[in-house]
Amino acid sequence: MAYEVDQNTVSLLHFDDGINDACGNTWTAYGGAAISNLKSEFGNSSLYLSGSGQYLTTPSLTGFGTDDWTIDFWVYPITNSSSNGLFCSGGKSSPNWTSTLYTFQINCPNSTHMRLVYTSTLNQTPILLLEFSITQNVMQHVAFARNGTNLLAFVNGKLVASKTIAATMQFISDGVYVLGKQDIRNMYYFNGYVDEFRISNVARWTSDFTPPGTVAVPNAPANLTANPGDSQVTLNWDAVTDVTSYNVKRSTTAGGPYETIATTISGTSYVDTNVTNGTTYYYVVAAVNGDGEGVISNEASATPQAAPVEEGQGLLRVTMIDSSEREYKLPMREINGFIEWLNSHSNSDTFSYQLTTAFGSKEYLLFDKIISFEVISLPAE
Numbered sequence: 448m449a450y451e452v453d454q455n456t457v458s459l460l461h462f463d464d465g466i467n468d469a470c471g472n473t474w475t476a477y478g479g480a481a482i483s484n485l486k487s488e489f490g491n492s493s494l495y496l497s498g499s500g501q502y503l504t505t506p507s508l509t510g511f512g513t514d515d516w517t518i519d520f521w522v523y524p525i526t527n528s529s530s531n532g533l534f535c536s537g538g539k540s541s542p543n544w545t546s547t548l549y550t551f552q553i554n555c556p557n558s559t560h561m562r563l564v565y566t567s568t569l570n571q572t573p574i575l576l577l578e579f580s581i582t583q584n585v586m587q588h589v590a591f592a593r594n595g596t597n598l599l600a601f602v603n604g605k606l607v608a609s610k611t612i613a614a615t616m617q618f619i620s621d622g623v624y625v626l627g628k629q630d631i632r633n634m635y636y637f638n639g640y641v642d643e644f645r646i647s648n649v650a651r652w653t654s655d656f657t658p659p660g661t662v663a664v665p666n667a668p669a670n671l672t673a674n675p676g677d678s679q680v681t682l683n684w685d686a687v688t689d690v691t692s693y694n695v696k697r698s699t700t701a702g703g704p705y706e707t708i709a710t711t712i713s714g715t716s717y718v719d720t721n722v723t724n725g726t727t728y729y730y731v732v733a734a735v736n737g738d739g740e741g742v743i744s745n746e747a748s749a750t751p752q753a754a755p756v757e758e759g760q761g762l763l764r765v766t767m768i769d770s771s772e773r774e775y776k777l778p779m780r781e782i783n784g785f786i787e788w789l790n791s792h793s794n795s796d797t798f799s800y801q802l803t804t805a806f807g808s809k810e811y812l813l814f815d816k817i818i819s820f821e822v823i824s825l826p827a828e
């Protein structure tokens with residue numbers, strides 16, 4: 448479950464064990480309103496309301512008035528009703544509010560917007576305080592919060608609407624609280640699913656946040672590049688914060704589909720040696736954290752090619768970390784292979800490179816022992 452009761456929780460409906468309030472409030476179901484296992488954000492079920500006579504009520508709850516408060520829930524709106532009432536305090540008789548003072552409502556017109564409206568006197572036309580867009584046929588987190596003189600609305604943790612109100616504005620009523628329709632009349636019912644409905648006597652959020660229980664997968668790595676070599680492609684990308692590793696994906700078709708060729712890469716570079724010269728490869732990279740794999744990076748492509756055959760010989764002079772120098776008389780193609788290998792490795796590598804000398808012997812140079820090198824061209828013999 449996303450939430451647990453704390454000292455600021457006034458009402459909490461998980462909808463996993465029927466219509467039971469974890470704070471002990473009594474909610475009464477009407478019209479056959481019941482939980483459903485077809486949609487849920489947490490657990491195995493949520494409240495389903497058909498849009499035709501189904502709703503819940505409870506006696507007046509404490510925690511509103513001029514104090515701070517939060518109403519938040521997960522909601523999956525379905526139908527395109529012009530007046531989908533989701534939650535209200537008190538009641539209404541057409542054309543104006545006629546219950547006692549300080550009544551408010553949350554409605555969902557056309558299942559594409561959500562509104563908070565309010566009235567403070569008898570027979571007053573409701574005042575629109577907040578309005579913002581939501582998505583039909585998608586489960587999303589919505590939160591309304593009062594923080595002093597600020598009214599705030601969030602969708603999936605992002606601030607989408609705000610308004611400054613008077614410090615004396617009260618959100619109380621001596622009528623019932625209704626979940627599932629606009630007011631106490633038998634009309635304007637909500638159609639959709641509601642999960643983890645909670646009322647709190649504190650402003651739980653005043654800026655963008657990650658809704659409880661949601662995953663926060665990493666952002667896409669930026670600036671992926673692919674540099675071809677002889678029978679290899681070297682990839683580099685920008686680091687992403689708060690990740691554990693990276694996955695590398697490859698395709699021989701632009702735009703994919705991609706096959707994962709390497710996982711748990713800890714750095715921001717990778718050398719793909721399982722390639723064929725002359726074939727173009729398309730790469731993307733995805734960062735990984737505890738919540739899973741994130742969005743893929745930009746695509747980068749490269750076509751590995753065999754290194755050109757260099758005529759002649761050269762002198763490779765390598766300076767080691769102990770200040771010693773080693774000299775090797777080698778074909779230029781051997782020297783070019785060494786340079787390409789050296790440039791494709793990071794500072795933390797401990798790999799070695801094998802050189803075949805003019806006498807046929809083999810020597811191995813450790814990458815982390817090399818300080819610098821120079822190449823001196825030799826005249827043709």
